[in-house]
Amino acid sequence: MHRSIWLVLVLLVFSGSAKAQSSPSLKDAYQGCFRVGAALNSAQFTGQDQLEDAIIKTQFNSITPENVLKWGVIHPRPDSYDFTLADKYVQFGDQNQMFIIGHNLVWHSQTPKWVFEDANGKPLTRDVLLLRMRDHINTVVGRYKGRIKGWDVVNEALNEDGSLRQSPWLKIIGEDYIEQAFRFAHEADPEAQLYYNDYSLENEAKRKGALQLVKKLQENSVPLYGVGLQDHVSLDSPTTEQIDSTINEFGKLGLKVMITELDVDVLPWPAKEQIADVSLRAEADPKLNPYPNGLPEAVQRALAKRYADLFATYANHCGLVTRVTFWGVADKDSWKNDWPIKGRTNYPLLFDRQTKPKPAYDAVIHEASIRLPSATR
Numbered sequence: 001m002h003r004s005i006w007l008v009l010v011l012l013v014f015s016g017s018a019k020a021q022s023s024p025s026l027k028d029a030y031q032g033c034f035r036v037g038a039a040l041n042s043a044q045f046t047g048q049d050q051l052e053d054a055i056i057k058t059q060f061n062s063i064t065p066e067n068v069l070k071w072g073v074i075h076p077r078p079d080s081y082d083f084t085l086a087d088k089y090v091q092f093g094d095q096n097q098m099f100i101i102g103h104n105l106v107w108h109s110q111t112p113k114w115v116f117e118d119a120n121g122k123p124l125t126r127d128v129l130l131l132r133m134r135d136h137i138n139t140v141v142g143r144y145k146g147r148i149k150g151w152d153v154v155n156e157a158l159n160e161d162g163s164l165r166q167s168p169w170l171k172i173i174g175e176d177y178i179e180q181a182f183r184f185a186h187e188a189d190p191e192a193q194l195y196y197n198d199y200s201l202e203n204e205a206k207r208k209g210a211l212q213l214v215k216k217l218q219e220n221s222v223p224l225y226g227v228g229l230q231d232h233v234s235l236d237s238p239t240t241e242q243i244d245s246t247i248n249e250f251g252k253l254g255l256k257v258m259i260t261e262l263d264v265d266v267l268p269w270p271a272k273e274q275i276a277d278v279s280l281r282a283e284a285d286p287k288l289n290p291y292p293n294g295l296p297e298a299v300q301r302a303l304a305k306r307y308a309d310l311f312a313t314y315a316n317h318c319g320l321v322t323r324v325t326f327w328g329v330a331d332k333d334s335w336k337n338d339w340p341i342k343g344r345t346n347y348p349l350l351f352d353r354q355t356k357p358k359p360a361y362d363a364v365i366h367e368a369s370i371r372l373p374s375a376t377r
């Protein structure tokens with residue numbers, strides 16, 4: 001091949017990563033408005049992926065652990081905690097001066113069965129489960145006191161219709177399990193920001209339920225700092241108007257809002273309702289996996305436009321929205337490749353399968369340049 005053709009090819013390959021390095025990073029572009037974070041898997045914070053490591057350090061100023069602080073990983077058996085990976089996660093955040101998030105303390109999923117049972121496999125009493133919850137929260141939050149700055153204390157306590165999910169927590173302890181969890185977390189680290197985190201809060205019924213829930217917590221002087229909108233969204237749902245008014249509604253209550261698990265699904269949705277329940281599963285079908293060899297140009301453009309609109313919406317609420325965290329860094333590692341159907345090829349994030357910035361990345365950076373006065377950056 002002719003030398004100049006090689007040169008052009010090499011330039012093309014490197015232009016993507018050079019672009020990410022020469023434009024302001026995500027965290028710098030939104031400096032003064034909100035933090036920009038990413039959820040990390042353990043390969044990323046144990047230095048096994050140098051390429052992603054560099055991206056994470058350059059682009060983000062907050063981190064959330066995908067799994068290592070969840071009950072099943074950190075507290076797998078009644079009398080044994082395993083802090084190996086969680087310690088490394090927190091150390092990574094400290095070394096890189098990042099705002100470290102703890103995710104999560106009380107959830108119905110990824111929590112072992114034993115948590116709710118006595119030694120004979122019988123359901124625990126309210127009092128014993130409360131003691132167990134307190135011990136767990138105290139141990140985990142206490143260990144990282146002052147280092148983990150914000151905790152998703154309760155995750156996904158609501159059903160789609162806004163009622164409380166019939167989780168073992170609710171069934172055994174009763175409605176006040178939520179309040180108790182917040183009190184235990186506050187007791188363990190009075191300085192930490194404490195959040196309620198959920199998906200689809202943009203939908204009217206669920207949002208109403210969440211507003212009711214947080215109002216009740218406030219009336220009972222529960223130390224709630226903010227609400228996490230997960231924002232596992234698709235190209236067209238929820239609308240930015242729905243997101244905007246949801247942020248406003250929680251803001252009116254004096255709460256901060258964080259976008260905690262952002263990604264944009266570009267694949268056909270196999271169910272009736274657009275929800276992010278991790279227990280949802282559907283059958284594989286080639287029709288539902290239309291882009292195994294690359295994203296068509298038009299969809300790439302639609303994704304960039306969707307990301308621009310989302311960031312325009314978030315940036316309308318600088319300071320009320322204090323953080324926007326992506327659920328992952330590059331497309332190849334996203335949970336969206338395997339949920340709700342295993343083995344699909346999805347494109348939900350700003351960095352592609354080679355960890356190069358996509359047009360959606362440029363769109364998010366560009367949005368900051370037009371939305372935010374330079375004084376805030």
Ligand code: GLA
Nearest residue numbers: 066155199230261276278335
């Ligand atoms: C939920 C949880 C996250 C994660 C995602 C999918 O949104 O809050 O911890 O499990 O599902 O991976």
